Amino acid sequence: MRRDTFLKSLAALAAAGSLPLSAQAAVAIKMMLPANPGGGWDTTGRALGKALQDAGVASSVTYDNKGGAAGAIGLAQFINGSKGDPNALMVMGAVMLGGIITGKPPVNLSQATPIARLTSEYNVFVLPANSPFKTMADVVAQLKKDPGSVKWGGGSRGSTEHIAAAMIAREVGVDPAKINYVAFRGGGEATAAILGGNVTVGGSGYSEFAEYITAGKMKPIGVTSPQRLKGLNIPTLKEQGINVEIGNWRGVYGAPGITAEQRKALTAMVEKAVKSKAWAEAIQKNDWTPAWLAGDEFANFVDQEFASLRATMVKSGMV
Structure with a gap:
């Protein structure tokens, strides 16, 4: 040729x-x-x-x-x-x-x-460092008392953290339709809202919150995995009596x-x-x-x- x-x-x-x-x-x-x-x-x-x-x-x-x-x-x-x-x-x-x-x-x-x-990646739920709540049990207690008063912050409607929040509500006996979910267009906006205390509890993949958790600016209170994430001392929702597991x-x-x-x-x-x-x-x-x-x-x-x-x-x- x-x-x-x-x-x-x-x-x-x-x-x-x-x-x-x-x-x-x-x-x-x-x-x-x-x-x-x-x-x-x-x-x-x-x-x-x-x-x-x-x-x-x-x-x-x-x-x-x-x-x-x-x-x-x-x-x-x-x-x-x-x-x-x-x-x-x-x-x-x-x-x-x-x-x-x-x-x-x-x-x-x-x-x-x-x-x-x-x-x-599994979702981690976090509280702002200055939150009056300390644990997922505190959040659930308030959710049962007044579902609308707990503002869940995360990604767009239908995100895995949104679905997880609805599943948590259902599992603890609260109507999922009554949860107050605040959707953000990106992880950066959601992180800013959590750090600013503009939402009660935030949810996302661990990677998006890692530096703030390490710095003590966010407190992790639950993860949607079947077992604890390797090397991280974050309790699963399941071990806290909430039968929710969902991956992203x-x-x-x-x-x-x-x-x-x-x-x-x-x-x-x-x-x-x-x-x-x-x-x-x-x-x-x-x-x-x-x-x-x-x-x-x-x-x-x-x-x-x-x-x-x-x-x-x-x-x-x-x-």
Whole structure:
């Protein structure tokens, strides 16, 4: 084969995403972060972007934060603005499923392309350092006395912390429809509200509160995991007599309309990134649990999670 013919063939394969990963040039990735800066999706997306570059599969990564409606605003922009783009990624997770169930937006995840689940994390509930309450039992006692007086702060409506708060109410005999849940567009806003004492109790992944817990500015009073988180002295809700367990996972989707080969190439890039040193450092720093699941297995998992979350939310009076 002539050299110019070979090079043209190589270029055509690369454009189609058919080359082995080792033969593909690093590409410019566009990362949709469907939340405001400072939250779990933002942290995950930027950590993944760094890992993609560290792994040598991305030459650059640009980020677009579009918060609101549990990610539905960012999802809509991603679906409408990234069609057929093999280098576009969007961070998402359990929170987006909950938001779609409660908000019923005109767009749906089924319009985008499932790539992989990356991490899992349980929710931690915290009190501001100057709170008159000291324990989850104190919060529950007040909740039983006057449900509306307890302001729960966290992510968008339908987030895992919102669902957990409703489940806690149901488990202690309070009508979940009466809980006073204050939704924030991003983790940064929620953290500021907790630190400022503008909510009674806050909920999120441990990674978002870690520095404030360590500094004594927040007091953790319960975690939604089946057992205590490794190395952390935070009691589970279950050991406090509240039968609530719920996890918060995060993953990435590709653009609508990409080919099977482009999806395969994008998945391989992300898989290489999560094996990088930069990603290992992010996992350790944020206390994330690796939860890799890709391809059709991930797509099936999302479908099952959607059905399970909907059932839980209906039972808790949220839908």
